[in-house]
Amino acid sequence: MKKFVYADNAATTPLSDTAFEAMKPWLTEFYGNPSSLYRMGRAAKEALNDARTAVGKALGAAEPVNERNDFAPGEIIFTGGGSQADNLAIRGFVHGPTAKGRRHIITSKIEHHAVLYTCEALEKEGFTVTYLDVDSYGRVDLEQLKNALSEDTALVSIMAANNEIGTIQPIAEIAALAHAVGAKFHTDAVQAVGHMPINVQEMGIDMLSLSAHKFRGPRGVGVLYVKKGIALEPLVYGGGQEKGLVSGTENTAGCIGLAAAITDAVEGMDEKMRYVRGLTDRLVEGVMKIPYTHYTGDPVNRLPGTASFVFEAVEGEGLILMLDNLGVCGSTGSACSTGSLDPSHVLMAIGLPHEIAHGSLRLTLGEQNTEEDVDYVIEAVTKVIATLRSMSPVWENGKPNLTAASELHSH
Numbered sequence: 071m072k073k074f075v076y077a078d079n080a081a082t083t084p085l086s087d088t089a090f091e092a093m094k095p096w097l098t099e100f101y102g103n104p105s106s107l108y109r110m111g112r113a114a115k116e117a118l119n120d121a122r123t124a125v126g127k128a129l130g131a132a133e134p135v136n137e138r139n140d141f142a143p144g145e146i147i148f149t150g151g152g153s154q155a156d157n158l159a160i161r162g163f164v165h166g167p168t169a170k171g172r173r174h175i176i177t178s179k180i181e182h183h184a185v186l187y188t189c190e191a192l193e194k195e196g197f198t199v200t201y202l203d204v205d206s207y208g209r210v211d212l213e214q215l216k217n218a219l220s221e222d223t224a225l226v227s228i229m230a231a232n233n234e235i236g237t238i239q240p241i242a243e244i245a246a247l248a249h250a251v252g253a254k255f256h257t258d259a260v261q262a263v264g265h266m267p268i269n270v271q272e273m274g275i276d277m278l279s280l281s282a283h284k285f286r287g288p289r290g291v292g293v294l295y296v297k298k299g300i301a302l303e304p305l306v307y308g309g310g311q312e313k314g315l316v317s318g319t320e321n322t323a324g325c326i327g328l329a330a331a332i333t334d335a336v337e338g339m340d341e342k343m344r345y346v347r348g349l350t351d352r353l354v355e356g357v358m359k360i361p362y363t364h365y366t367g368d369p370v371n372r373l374p375g376t377a378s379f380v381f382e383a384v385e386g387e388g389l390i391l392m393l394d395n396l397g398v399c400g401s402t403g404s405a406c407s408t409g410s411l412d413p414s415h416v417l418m419a420i421g422l423p424h425e426i427a428h429g430s431l432r433l434t435l436g437e438q439n440t441e442e443d444v445d446y447v448i449e450a451v452t453k454v455i456a457t458l459r460s461m462s463p464v465w466e467n468g469k470p471n472l473t474a475a476s477e478l479h480s481h
């Protein structure tokens with residue numbers, strides 16, 4: 071019988087009941103503008119501040135500065151999602167006073183486009199950007215980082231975990247290297263928050279981006295954590311909300327939903343993630359039984375729910391559409407799906423041959439998935455790959471010439 075299995079939790083996650091219930095009153099009864107002076111407005115402002123406190127706690131940020139639980143000015147800035155947080159962090163920092171006129175930025179080749187395109191735009195303004203290479207597991211080259219750092223480096227921005235292959239970076243080590251030359255450290259932790267332990271103080275993080283919909287909060291709301299003492303140039307000018315950095319009437323319900331979701335995600339995370347990792351291991355084991363299949367990403371230091379593969383002689387878009395017909399939602403970094411000629415920049419950066427990168431599949435599980443789901447996905451993927459290969463001229467003509475598995479990582 072056809073099932074429905076959502077295995078694309080890195081794209082977005084279903085809103086949790088806790089987040090939905092927390093949001094409801096702020097969507098219905100309490101619609102006051104948080105900037106209004108009367109009681110309903112003040113209640114919204116207070117609820118927003120409580121939400122800031124909850125986010126600060128979940129990230130291990132500094133303690134609230136007063137008995138009202140207000141954070142130090144600017145520490146938790148609500149944004150319209152992860153992309154806005156990344157833009158505010160990078161653009162806002164290098165244009166702001168804390169950068170002290172330094173003009174160099176270091177990032178990696180496998181960042182999300184919210185980071186990469188921001189850096190490219192800054193290059194057009196005359197900033198210099200170093201894009202660090204990664205190894206075949208997707209790990210940033212720390213030697214190259216050390217060599218690239220200089221007295222002109224304003225900011226190092228490296229993601230905590232990659233959205234396509236799940237590889238986790240040594241964030242604390244990178245932050246320490248950045249600080250050694252007086253640079254600040256930003257991390258795009260959009261895929262990491264709620265899925266792995268993050269503590270901004272212990273890890274030496276100066277700025278951190280997160281997005282609610284990756285940990286069962288609502289879409290369209292995120293946070294930039296900014297360490298006390300760092301001054302940014304605003305992202306949006308206007309009424310002065312969010313310490314003047316992101317003007318616009320606050321998305322009260324969204325911010326409250328974010329806070330409820332992050333609190334939920336962080337509570338009992340170890341146990342939940344052990345469960346999710348178990349499911350992912352089962353999935354990887356099953357899918358790797360398909361011939362000419364390669365695992366992509368770091369098999370050890372990876373997000374618990376991420377499993378990514380490439381299948382030789384398969385085209386990713388066909389794979390996704392046929393899986394959809396069997397009720398399975400997954401995603402691909404194939405060229406067709408992204409509308410460009412090249413497969414995803416991440417798969418290129420880890421050194422996959424072009425033609426193999428076209429057959430990529432990312433399956434990302436969450437705590438709502440079950441072993442039954444996983445077994446169904448394995449069955450569906452196995453079936454679809456066999457069907458696609460039976461129709462593929464590459465498979466028919468080239469089977470003996472397909473890339474030797476030893477040239478790639480096969481786990």
Ligand SMILES: Cc1ncc(COP(=O)(O)O)c(C=O)c1O
Nearest residue numbers: 151152153182184233260261281
């Ligand atoms: C690593 C990473 N950064 C940034 C973003 C952008 O987040 P949002 O869609 O909330 O703007 C995403 C979303 O996929 C992501 O995975």
